[in-house]
Amino acid sequence: MLANASDKTPFLSVPPVNDRYIIRVTATNNNCVNCNNPVKQPDENIQLNVTTDIKKGDKLDAAQATKIMDKVSDLVTSMTGSSAAVTVAEGVTGVVVRETKPADVQDVFIAYRSPNDSMSIIENEETLATFSRSVTVSKEAFVKARSNVTIPFAGVIRFLNLASDMKNSTVLGNEVLAVEMGTTITNLTDKMQIHFWNMTYTGIPSCHSWNGEGSQPNWTDDGCLTRHDGQNILCECSHLTFFAVLMASFTSFSPLNETISTSDLNNLTIITQVGCGLSMFFLCIVLFMHFLLRRTKASNATRILIHLVSAMFLLNFTFLINNVVANLNSSVGCKIMAALMHYFMLATFTWFAVQAFHLCLQIYTGGQIVIHRYILKVSIVSWLLPSVVGIVLLILGKYGEQVIHTSDSQQTVAMCWITDNLVHYVVNIGYYVVVFIFTFTTFIIILSWLFFLKRTRTGQTSTHGKKIVTILGLCCMLGITWGFAFFAYGALRIPSYYIFTVLNSFQGFFLFIYYYNTSHTGEISSSASGQKNSNSTKTIKTSLSSFENPYTDPPEKK
Template identity: 25%
Template sequence: MAWAQEARGILGFFCLVLLMGQSEGENDQDFKMCGTWRHGGSTRWLVSNLAQGCGDLNISANVSTLSIIGTIMGTNRESAKPIQLPNTLGSDSLFCVYWEPLVDRLQVEVDGQNHTVLKAAGLQERCCTDISQGPNRSVTHMYGIINGSVRTDVISTETRGSYSFFGGEINCKKEFCEKATEETSKVNMIEEAMMRSDIRGSVNSACFQGAVLEMDDSFEGHDVALSTSRSAPLPSLHLPACLKPVGRKAKVVCTYFRNNTIFNKGTWRNQTQNRAQNNFRILEDVVGITVENEIIRDLPEPIKISFRHPALPKNHSRTCVSWDTRKEPNEVTWQSEGCKTVLTHEDMTECLCNHLTYFSILVQVEQRDTQCHLEALTFITAIGCAISAISCVILFYSLCKKSKKKSKDQAAPIHRGLVMALFSLSMLFVLTGLLANVGGEPVCRVVGALLHYTLLSSLCWMGVEISHTFWMVYMIFSDPPKPLIWYILGFGVPAIPVGILVAREDIYGLRGIRPSDDVDNPYMMCWMKDNSNAWLAHYLTNVAFLLIVVSTGLAMLFVVLTKIQNRDEWRKRKTAFLSMWGLSCLFGTTWVLGLFEFGSLSCTVTFFFCIINTLQGFFIMLRYYALERMRKRRESLLDGSSSGSTRQHMLQQQDRN
């Protein structure tokens, strides 16, 4: 007949539409025919007669019976026996017929009550999709179906005895896999189909393998491992006992996807840095885990997923990630939040996750935040800080001893303040790695704040040293500020930004520095975290303080040179003054090297930065003893004479300081 030929011609198109045209709800069906059954109001029956194959489907109704007859099943089995429906006071009943071809399930809903005509079978290789409308019988009497519709499309508002549909057979698994792996919003259809089916145990398909388990009262955890014909084994799972919902049985579906393009199309949102990154790839396997009618998060005992993969180069990082389709159904967004990565072997990675969704291993190919020669730099830093700390102790002792003899030495309190700040900075920097590994995040919040405070305090004391030098040389006839003012600037000012930042939880804590030759074994230290807020705090405090100190020192040097370059005293003591000021410029200027750690010279600059700045306490000690030697030589030449101009006396006093 003409209508049949036309239906067959558009069957291929409609099959895909009905298979994939589901809405976003959890109970979406592939076929849905609804209407109002006008009956006599007496005893009613639901009758079915279904056979294996793919042909016609007839839905009819009369005064007492709603019938579903046809050839639509993928497997040969008996449909349900006649079902007696509850009595109703009215003569009209709303009903819907649902057909799910992928799992061979047919359900009928009458007056809000659901009746299963065909229980779900396994996933079908070939399935029948009932999509094309056939010829419908005209009205013969007052009983039948009115307002018949397919989904939301009304077929007829008249009373009809039956509705006919023409089925077409397709390779259901193939079409299903192709569509489910092309659109991100359709991926979870696979889990939903297995959840609705009557399957228990393993499931095989062209695009995935799966396992369906039932968690009953005796469930105490379960290990899931599927065999495969691949050379590499599938991931293995451990499901903890806490996965089971309290007070009821539930199915859990585990799905293993053989990697396809859809999972590599998305982005990776780095939670620590709070930004999306695209320089990654997903390893071959993706695992999805779902519990029936449950949203699982914050498990007290994590699920364990062991991924086996080819050995990766040491400069490629591995991170356990997940994609939650409920939060972002239209775009694949991988996140590391809620998962802990355990590197058990070079070809095996274990993920410990406290929630359920899709999981995989993300490999970052291009490393932009790694440190070259980290082991050597760590060793240099430790040795340099240890030498500086010892030098600071020696210098502090000498300054205290000198103050007892010369109580009017105005520079001694400033030197002592700088020495104390540098000593604290050196000791904390040496111990930060040990404290990070022993104390973890809680200890690192305190140590990181202290380390930041000592760094800012050292920079402030460098500024005080430069300011005091300027005052003694340029403000010859003015008394310098009291030592209390210097101590407030050196120790009090840094406490203000640190006190503000320590109130936030996202600034100080554990910080991992990844070596470029072994990115999966980072060096842990206590410092500012690696996120956008911490980086903003770094620029507003550390970089800002450094720029202020260096720029102020250069400006003061220029003013002093223009002021005294024509004095006789300057001509006589030019070498001594330049030596003194050059050593004073050490207070801060070398830290500017940290601003040039980029490009091809990054590693070289980093080595210079570590060597010079970790030995700063040692250089300050050398400066002090060099000036002391110059002072004693001048005193021996003057032979105790107190003659000389006021300016000569002031410059001499400066050299002593």
């Protein structure tokens, strides 16, 4: 006990102290003394002996990367501890963790602070946020591996110089991470996670994987979910293989990686859902009127129209449920959903072309089409050809989950669709360009023909409303409204999205109005004497002035 010098009866007397000492604590590092540090370094260092032809500054061949991962399991038996830092070659390092007590297997956390930093083993999940990168291998993966390997282990190898894919895709930080457990691990419910914290990047991050096959990486987002919020990126994948975060550009137009504002995305989603719902309703009415209420034999033109209505109905239906299936996180289900929607879209395009072909053939033959089993032949071509394309793409693995991003990174919409840009451009855009040129040319010819009939007929009146419905009906029947997708560039991009979405969402509604107004005219009259093929000699009175059924055949040539 200390006492002041002024105390009259001090318990303990000490000399006066004139010096004062001030201690300031400024260190920010956590110096743990006699405590359990959650950050552990590997127990030993191992050089993986794999022959590589990589030189300083060169890229590592994809086949060599696969060869390296195949050799990781050989290290487990030579390890003396429970973990080891692995060095392979320049830019290729990693860590292997084995579970010496299989009964106590837990999630394994591996983290590092920079691409050139050594990897550490983390013993609690809370500490991961102090690093800039981390890999989490779930307990479920170890449980699955235990049935095929003697000692469960997880090897995480980091590649900083892996060769680019055919598209020369941009990889975040040039970092490719590969996870190996000595056996194939798929369909994880407790998914493997890769975290990137406080990252600076340009574009939209998207988590991809590659199965290690081929001479170049073939990245796909199948089985991986991307979550990003500002500078933080999280990849959740249901399988183990090679992983990378690919960057999509903000500026370049890509139908498979679109970037629009959140408000525009919400507005377009509402318009599409409401419009497709209404279209399906009115297309159902058209089918009901045709199959249940129609009393006379349908003309060839009407049969073709009903095929188009059926294809369009199924396209709208698959589009409406697409997002629901995508959110189920089922890889197989999403591929099937994408294949079905793609098939019905191609079938719809084909029936647009068939409509144009039929109208041209009617004008050329004067309404007397004498092709044997005409409807059967065009039906087989229109329904079978798209199915062949869909089956081939499904076998090649070109279908999967796609994500529509917003520019503010706050909202995304998942859908099941084609995962390859080149396939999308060739199969979808390329095919529709051919169909559009043919149908648009036919549209101009039909309009010219209708106006010619108007000038040659007298004593008939018409309303502008019926003219507009006639033109809209032809546009929808020939798929002209899909052509607005060609204007989705630059300043016209967002307006064209709205026009394209509105017109095509209500395409079924326009066809219903058109069908309803024309369903009572141009019917095929059955001969009282039972003459065969009476429909080959029927006439129509289609014109902008009379507004009678344009689906039936044109007047016979004299």
